[in-house]
Structures are given as C-alpha cells and as structure tokens.
Amino acid sequence: MNFPFAPEQASNFAVEYDTLFYIITAFTVLTTLFVFLLCLGLIIKYKRGSGKPEDRSNPMHHNTIIELSSSGGFLVIGLGIFFWGAKMYLEMRQPPENAMEINVIGKRWMWHAQHDNGVRENNELHVPVGTPVKLTMISQDVIHSFYIPQFRVQYMVVPGRYTQMWFTPTKPGKYNLFCAMHCGTQHSEMGGYVYALEPSEFAKWKESGGDRFRPKPEMPAAAGKQLYEDFMCGSCHTEQDNKRAPSLYGLFGRQRQFTDGSSMVADRDYIRQSLLAPEGKITKGYESMMQPYSFTEEQILELIEYIKTLGTPAAPAAPVTAAQNAGEQR
Amino acid sequence: MTTQVATEEKNYLQEGHTLASWLLTKDHKRIAVLYLISVSFFFLVGSIAAMMVRLELTSPRGVLMSNETYNKAFTAHGAVMIFFFLLVAIPAVFGNFLIPIMIGARDLAFPRLNLLSWYFYMAGGTMFLIAMMSGGVDAGWTFYTPLSSIYSNGQITLALVAAFVSGFSSIFTGVNFIATIHKMRAPGMTWWRLPLYVWSHYAASLIIILGTPVVAITLLLVVFERVAKIGIFSPELGGDPVLFQHMFWFYSHPAVYIMVLPGMAVISEVMACFSRNKVFGYKFVALSSLGIAALGFIVWGHHMFVSSQSMYQGIVFSFTSFLVAVPSAIKVFNWSLTMYKGSVWLASPMIYALGFIGLFTVGGLTGLYLASTGTDVHVTATYFVVAHFHYVMVGGTLLAFLAALHFWWPKMFGVLYPEAIAKWNALLVFIGFNLTFLPQFVVGYLGMPRRYHYYYFAPEFQVYHVMSTLGASALAISLITPAFYLTYSLFKGPKAPPNPWAAKGLEWEACASPPIKHNFHGVPVVVGDVYDYDAEAEERALRGLPPKETH
Numbered sequence: 001m002n003f004p005f006a007p008e009q010a011s012n013f014a015v016e017y018d019t020l021f022y023i024i025t026a027f028t029v030l031t032t033l034f035v036f037l038l039c040l041g042l043i044i045k046y047k048r049g050s051g052k053p054e055d056r057s058n059p060m061h062h063n064t065i066i067e068l069s070s071s072g073g074f075l076v077i078g079l080g081i082f083f084w085g086a087k088m089y090l091e092m093r094q095p096p097e098n099a100m101e102i103n104v105i106g107k108r109w110m111w112h113a114q115h116d117n118g119v120r121e122n123n124e125l126h127v128p129v130g131t132p133v134k135l136t137m138i139s140q141d142v143i144h145s146f147y148i149p150q151f152r153v154q155y156m157v158v159p160g161r162y163t164q165m166w167f168t169p170t171k172p173g174k175y176n177l178f179c180a181m182h183c184g185t186q187h188s189e190m191g192g193y194v195y196a197l198e199p200s201e202f203a204k205w206k207e208s209g210g211d212r213f214r215p216k217p218e219m220p221a222a223a224g225k226q227l228y229e230d231f232m233c234g235s236c237h238t239e240q241d242n243k244r245a246p247s248l249y250g251l252f253g254r255q256r257q258f259t260d261g262s263s264m265v266a267d268r269d270y271i272r273q274s275l276l277a278p279e280g281k282i283t284k285g286y287e288s289m290m291q292p293y294s295f296t297e298e299q300i301l302e303l304i305e306y307i308k309t310l311g312t313p314a315a316p317a318a319p320v321t322a323a324q325n326a327g328e329q330r
Numbered sequence: 331m332t333t334q335v336a337t338e339e340k341n342y343l344q345e346g347h348t349l350a351s352w353l354l355t356k357d358h359k360r361i362a363v364l365y366l367i368s369v370s371f372f373f374l375v376g377s378i379a380a381m382m383v384r385l386e387l388t389s390p391r392g393v394l395m396s397n398e399t400y401n402k403a404f405t406a407h408g409a410v411m412i413f414f415f416l417l418v419a420i421p422a423v424f425g426n427f428l429i430p431i432m433i434g435a436r437d438l439a440f441p442r443l444n445l446l447s448w449y450f451y452m453a454g455g456t457m458f459l460i461a462m463m464s465g466g467v468d469a470g471w472t473f474y475t476p477l478s479s480i481y482s483n484g485q486i487t488l489a490l491v492a493a494f495v496s497g498f499s500s501i502f503t504g505v506n507f508i509a510t511i512h513k514m515r516a517p518g519m520t521w522w523r524l525p526l527y528v529w530s531h532y533a534a535s536l537i538i539i540l541g542t543p544v545v546a547i548t549l550l551l552v553v554f555e556r557v558a559k560i561g562i563f564s565p566e567l568g569g570d571p572v573l574f575q576h577m578f579w580f581y582s583h584p585a586v587y588i589m590v591l592p593g594m595a596v597i598s599e600v601m602a603c604f605s606r607n608k609v610f611g612y613k614f615v616a617l618s619s620l621g622i623a624a625l626g627f628i629v630w631g632h633h634m635f636v637s638s639q640s641m642y643q644g645i646v647f648s649f650t651s652f653l654v655a656v657p658s659a660i661k662v663f664n665w666s667l668t669m670y671k672g673s674v675w676l677a678s679p680m681i682y683a684l685g686f687i688g689l690f691t692v693g694g695l696t697g698l699y700l701a702s703t704g705t706d707v708h709v710t711a712t713y714f715v716v717a718h719f720h721y722v723m724v725g726g727t728l729l730a731f732l733a734a735l736h737f738w739w740p741k742m743f744g745v746l747y748p749e750a751i752a753k754w755n756a757l758l759v760f761i762g763f764n765l766t767f768l769p770q771f772v773v774g775y776l777g778m779p780r781r782y783h784y785y786y787f788a789p790e791f792q793v794y795h796v797m798s799t800l801g802a803s804a805l806a807i808s809l810i811t812p813a814f815y816l817t818y819s820l821f822k823g824p825k826a827p828p829n830p831w832a833a834k835g836l837e838w839e840a841c842a843s844p845p846i847k848h849n850f851h852g853v854p855v856v857v858g859d860v861y862d863y864d865a866e867a868e869e870r871a872l873r874g875l876p877p878k879e880t881h
Contacts, residue, residue, distance in 0.1 A: 079652060
C-alpha cells in the first residue's frame with residue numbers, strides 16, 4: 001500500500017511553503033514531545049507513594065520568571081512564524097504585472113476557464129510552465145473555492161465580485177483541481193485537473209484551440225463587440241461623451257468621478273456593477289437613465305474585454321483583430 | 331471550612347419522584363441532570379451522523395449514500411455536535427450543578443430562568459430533529475450564504491430558527507452564571523479564593539452574552555433573506571455574501587472558547603485534586619481565562635484569509651491570533667507543573683485530564699499553521715482544519731466532559747463506578763482519538779478538501795480515510811462503554827462517601843453526596859485558601875509517619 005506524505009511541489013510557492021510548513025511541524029512535534037516528557041517525568045517522580053515525603057516540601061505554587069519567560073519565548077517564536085507567513089501571503093496576493101491572464105467562472109458544479117484567445121475549457125485548466133498565470137475569478141451562483149494543492153494556492157470564487165489569484169507552474173504534470181468551499185449537492189465532484197505544459201506544448205495546445213472542447217469561434221473581445229452591437233450600447237455610449245451618456249473609450253483603468261462625490265478606478269468590478277445595477281454609480285454630470293441588464297458572467301467578461309480594447313476618443317481603435325488581441329497580452 | 335454533613339437527610343434526588351417534580355423543578359442540580367440526559371441524547375445523534383460520514387469515506391466513490399444524503403449527514407453531525415452538545419454540555423450540566431455549590435450558594439441567582447433555558451434548549455433541539463427528519467439540511471453547520479439563503483433546498487429555515495432558539499438558552503445560562511458569581515458568593519469566598527472552575531465559567535459566560543446575540547441576529551437575517559427575499563447576503567438581491575462570514579465568525583470563533591473554557595475549568599479542578607497541589611500560577615490561569623475571552627473577539631478574520639477580505643486585514647487578524655495562542659499555551663504548562671512536588675494519583679478523571687493536555691497541546695500547536703496567513707492558504711478548507719478543530723473541540727471539550735463526569739459522578743448521584751474499567755476506557759479514548767484524527771492531518775496536507783463525499787479524483791487519499799475510520803470505530807466503542815458502566819453504577823454501584831477523592835472545595839468538604847436540596851445547612855463560611863492541599867503531609871500519612879513539625 002502506498003502512503004503519500006506530501007503533495008508534489010509544482011509551483012513557485014511550493015518550496016517556500018513547505019519549508020515553513022516543516023519548520024512549524026518541527027516546532028509542533030518538539031513542543032508536544034516536551035510536554036509529554038515533562039508530564040511523564042513528573043508523574044514518575046511524584047506518583048502517589050513513590051519517593052520520599054520530603055521531596056514534596058516547599059511546593060512551588062507560582063514562579064513569575066518561568067511564567068513570563070515561557071510566554072515570552074512562545075510569543076517570539078509565534079511572531080517569527082507570523083512574519084514569514086505574512087511575507088508569503090503578500091506575495092501570493094499580488095500578481096506580477098506580466099502575468100498571463102485567464103478568466104475563470106465557477107458555477108454549480110463545474111469550472112469554466114477562458115483563455116485570452118477564446119479557447120475555453122471545462123473542469124480543466126492548461127497552463128504553461130515558467131510563466132506567471134493570473135486567474136480572474138467570479139461565481140455565477142454560490143461561493144466556490146479554486147484550489148490546486150500541488151501549487152499550494154487557493155482562493156474563494158465569490159458571486160458579485162471578481163477575485164484573483166496567481167502562480168507560476170514550475171513542473172510539467174497533471175495536478176488536482178478542487179472546489180474547496182461547500183457549494184451544494186455535487187460539491188465533491190466540482191473538480192478536475194490542471195495540466196502544466198512545457199511552453200512550446202502549451203502554445204501548440206492553445207493554437208489548436210484546446211483538445212477537448214470546441215472553442216467559441218471568436219475571441220472574447222470580438223464576442224463582446226458583438227454583444228455591444230446587439231444590445232445597441234452604442235446608441236448612447238458613443239465615441240465622444242454626449243448628453244445622454246459618457247463615452248466608454250479609454251474607460252478601463254481610468255479614474256471616474258460620480259454624482260455622489262466619490263470616485264474610483266474603472267476596473268472589472270465597476271464595469272460589472274454598471275451593467276447589472278447602473279443606478280449605483282452615476283458618472284458626474286449625467287443622470288440615471290440606463291436600465292439594468294441581466295447578462296451572464298461570461299457575457300460580462302466578454303464586454304469587459306471589448307471595453308478594454310477601446311482606445312481614446314482622439315484615436316479610435318481599429319476593429320478588433322486576432323493579431324491585436326494577441327499583441328495586447330504582454 | 332465547615333464540615334457538617336448529615337447523611338440520613340433526603341438528598342435532591344429524593345425530593346419528589348413524579349415527572350412533574352423533575353419537569354417543573356427550579357433546583358439547579360435537577361436541571362443539571364435534565365441537561366445531562368438531553369446532551370447525552372444529542373451527543374448520540376451527532377455521533378451516529380459522524381459514523382455515517384466515516385463509513386462513507388472508506389471508499390473514494392462512497393459506500394451507501396447519495397451526495398445529498400452525505401451532505402445532510404455531515405451537516406447534522408456538525409450542527410448537532412456544536413449547537414446541542416459542545417456549546418452546552420459542560421456549562422449547562424456541570425456549571426449548573428457546581429457553580430452555586432462551589433461558591434457556597436443555595437441555587438443560581440435566577441432559578442426560573444435556569445429552567446426556562448432548558449426548555450429553550452429542548453425546543454431548539456426538537457426543531458432541529460424535525461428539520462433533520464423532514465427533509466434535512468445540507469448547507470453545512472456554517473450556513474454560508476448565498477448557499478444557505480438562496481440555493482439550498484431542505485429545512486434550512488427551521489434549522490436556523492432552532493439554532494436561534496437554543497442560542498437564547500445559552501444567553502439565559504450565561505446571564506445566570508454572571509449574576510450568581512457576582513452576587514451570591516458565601517462569606518469569605520473572595521475573588522482570589524474562587525476555584526479556577528468558576529473563573530473559567532465566568533469568562534465563558536461573558537463571551538456567551540456578548541457573542542450569541544450577534545449570531546442569533548445573523549441567522550435571523552439569513553431567514554429573512556430566504557423567506558422574504560430581503561437582500562442582505564445574496565448579490566443577486568443586492569447583498570454581500572462575505573458579510574455573512576464576518577458576522578458568523580464574529581461569534582463562532584469566540585464560540586470555540588465558549589466550548590473550551592469550561593473544559594479548561596474542569597481540567598484545573600482535576601489537576602489540582604489528583605496532584606494534591608494548588609494549580610501552578612493560580613492568578614495567571616484565572617486572568618488568562620479573561621484574556622482569552624477578550625482577545626477571542628478580535629481574531630475572527632483568520633477564518634477568511636482566502637475569502638476576499640483585504641490582505642492587510644488578513645495580516646492584522648493573523649497577528650491577533652498569535653496573541654491569543656499565548657494564554658492558551660501557558661495554561662498547558664501550568665497544568666503540567668501542577669504535578670511538580672505533588673502526589674500524583676492516576677485515577678480515571680486524571681487520565682482524562684492528562685489526555686486533554688496532550689490533545690489540546692496538539693490542537694493548539696496545529697493552530698499555528700492556520701493562524702499564519704501564508705501557511706493557511708493551502709490547508710484552510712481541508713482535512714487539516716478538520717483534524718485541528720477536532721483536537722481542540724473533541725480533545726478539549728469532550729475529554730474534559732468525560733473527566734468531569736467521572737470526577738463529580740459520585741457527588742451528583744452518590745454512587746461509585748467501577749474504577750478499573752473507567753481507567754482503561756480513558757486510555758482507549760485517547761488512543762482511538764489519535765488514530766482517528768492524526769491521519770486527517772496528513773490527508774489534509776495532501777489536499778483533501780473537507781465536506782467531500784467522493785474523492786475519486788485523488789484515490790491515493792483512501793488509505794488515510796480507512797485508518798481514520800478504524801480509529802473512529804475504537805473511539806465509538808470507548809464512548810459507548812461509560813454509558814453502560816455509569817448506568818450500571820446508578821443501580822448497583824456502591825454508595826459514595828461525601829468526599830471519595832479527599833478533595834478540597836465546598837462541594838466536597840461541606841456538602842453531602844448527593845447534596846441535599848439546598849446544598850448546605852446554613853451558609854458556609856470560607857476561611858482557607860483555595861486548593862489547600864498538602865502533598866507532603868498526605869505522603870507522610872500514607873507511610874504512617876507522624877505529621878511534620880512546624881518550624
């Protein structure tokens with residue numbers, strides 16, 4: 001019988017994670033052993049009827065030095081673990097600028113991933129070894145959690161807002177993908193595998209449109225453009241700001257002022273909210289005129305991709321092409 | 331201390347034999363017995379659900395159940411064990427029975443409220459059983475939104491109301507304890523003469539009355555969202571799903587201390603009695619209970635390191651979690667050092683207490699992995715966490731409950747149980763427990779998520795699940811055995827003397843076994859120090875030596 005003891009180390013975080021994990025384990029084992037031996041020794045020496053009665057004279061009922069030094073020592077070791085853990089956590093929470101972006105949608109009970117060239121996959125995720133990968137995730141229903149044990153990464157996938165996580169695969173192979181947050185009946189079956197491929201193989205896989213599921217014919221941004229036209233967004237949101245609505249050109253990543261005096265950077269969450277509940281944040285100088293739309297999470301991500309491709313009003317962008325989309329992804 | 335004990339007087343068990351004399355009693359001791367019967371029943375229900383879960387996990391594709399049934403089984407296990415056993419067991423049974431006696435009072439401050447709390451508990455428990463039998467609940471005991479508020483079917487509304495109602499039972503008990511400890515201490519029973527048992531229950535009661543209303547309101551908000559579609563937690567209705575987690579854990583992390591502080595209370599008494607020594611660092615232990623109660627309220631975010639709260643918030647919660655670890659760690663050392671220069675008597679309550687120290691040490695130390703933000707990420711929703719909190723809550727609260735049961739059984743019922751069986755059984759509990767939960771640390775580190783019915787994606791986990799289920803079988807046997815020999819002792823056990831352990835404290839020295847209706851004849855006056863043991867003198871007496879001369 002096989003007794004696996006540790007998951008494979010397959011991402012940039014795994015080695016450092018395991019180092020700290022084993023240090024805490026050593027501390028745990030040693031302290032437990034110390035308490036065990038301390039109790040055992042005291043029981044043997046002071047067991048009822050053993051030794052001499054005089055051994056029990058002048059019992060010690062407190063000792064401030066022992067109490068303070070042991071709490072102090074414990075606190076110092078604890079803080080050491082705290083700082084190291086926090087350093088790792090800060091790295092895990094801040095994706096590098098040049099990370100390859102993949103969108104992930106969680107729904108009961110499957111994972112859906114969208115690559116930037118329109119390749120889609122269900123319950124699988126293909127990633128290249130050696131490249132930082134950033135996942136932008138949202139749930140269509142309840143809270144899920146995207147968990148790859150061999151990468152030592154996990155983050156919740158929440159409805160109503162985007163969350164992100166990142167990792168750099170370091171070793172080609174097939175790894176587990178789990179949903180780690182109870183999401184109802186088939187929670188334990190909401191999983192699959194992550195395939196870390198050599199960069200050349202990954203490029204081949206991506207070009208061939210994925211090997212298991214037929215991709216949608218167009219890229220996310222082009223699909224978003226189609227939606228933009230179908231829903232006639234352009235009848236109000238023209239290239240230039242007009243009376244009815246502000247322009248969406250050059251919107252993504254810019255600071256927006258609102259009628260209530262607040263302001264925020266127009267990111268994914270802002271655009272998503274403005275589609276689903278536009279009355280919440282009204283751009284300064286405008287009135288609340290837009291009706292809420294009920295797009296799927298997939299459609300919202302496509303619209304966001306399209307809005308990202310819109311240039312500034314002064315220099316309108318050319319129609320979206322495959323080449324441009326590939327170029328935008330550094 | 332006064333030691334006038336009349337043996338031929340009616341004890342509290344003999345004051346009325348009708349059902350009404352039990353169901354309408356205002357005697358704290360009888361209410362404690364009512365609670366003992368009820369929590370044992372709910373413990374049995376929760377254990378059956380646990381065995382179903384363990385059995386199902388022996389195979390990667392399950393054995394008997396559908397997904398739906400499995401989810402209902404683990405929800406029933408978690409919810410019943412937490413809401414109707416762990417949170418209630420020690421305070422409502424032993425706290426109720428012993429706090430008035432330990433401080434020299436005739437009863438709790440509000441006897442009617444005390445009886446009402448039992449009825450609220452029973453009403454909540456009955457509602458939960460009805461919910462389980464009329465469709466079941468599959469959202470997990472944590473009731474995370476929007477799963478619980480929008481998506482999950484079944485009797486969630488009823489289950490939430492059940493938890494809400496039983497929460498009031500806790501609040502009543504907490505209020506009662508605080509008032510009693512403040513106002514009803516006997517003459518001479520100063521704060522620094524209070525047994526640590528009372529200190530710990532006092533701290534737990536503070537948490538109960540500060541935390542329980544928050545979770546009660548939170549559960550009610552989920553009911554509003556579920557029934558009336560008022561958007562609070564569901565983004566589809568304009569709410570925030572993570573808000574629920576903040577409000578839920580604001581109570582439910584301190585709730586861990588509601589469960590474990592009364593356990594620590596028991597361990598302090600047992601360690602002192604069976605080491606024949608004052609608890610090492612008495613004041614430090616007393617104050618650390620209050621420290622735990624206070625710090626316990628500012629660590630809730632460590633349940634949410636991967637749930638989209640701000641990363642800086644996560645780091646602050648991590649820091650406070652390391653602070654709360656310190657008073658708990660020190661208590662372990664203090665209990666161990668209580669044996670120093672003592673006279674250690676390895677009776678069954680002591681073996682349970684030593685087991686508590688061992689398991690609580692492992693439970694506390696494995697908390698370090700989870701309090702540290704970076705190391706929490708990989709194991710946060712896995713069997714590692716499952717193992718960790720079972721070490722704390724079962725290794726802590728359940729072992730303390732068993733220690734208390736064996737320590738005060740002669741006092742409560744006036745009979746002695748077969749000590750040899752009890753001793754070996756205590757050892758079996760310890761071994762069975764470790765066999766069950768040690769493998770879960772490994773399988774959690776390997777990546778087995780909690781609440782998983784199937785694990786065919788990773789069949790290599792099976793070996794650890796099989797080990798865990800074998801351990802659980804041993805644990806089950808060791809938990810059924812006391813039910814038999816304790817029940818047997820009620821009918822056939824030898825009569826217990828007032829103080830079979832020669833222990834210190836009003837409940838042993840000034841009170842019959844079982845106690846009379848009003849506990850004491852007159853009002854006891856406390857003159858001596860708490861835990862006034864003398865191990866050296868006892869050892870001399872044991873060897874027939876004359877008492878030592880005082881210089």
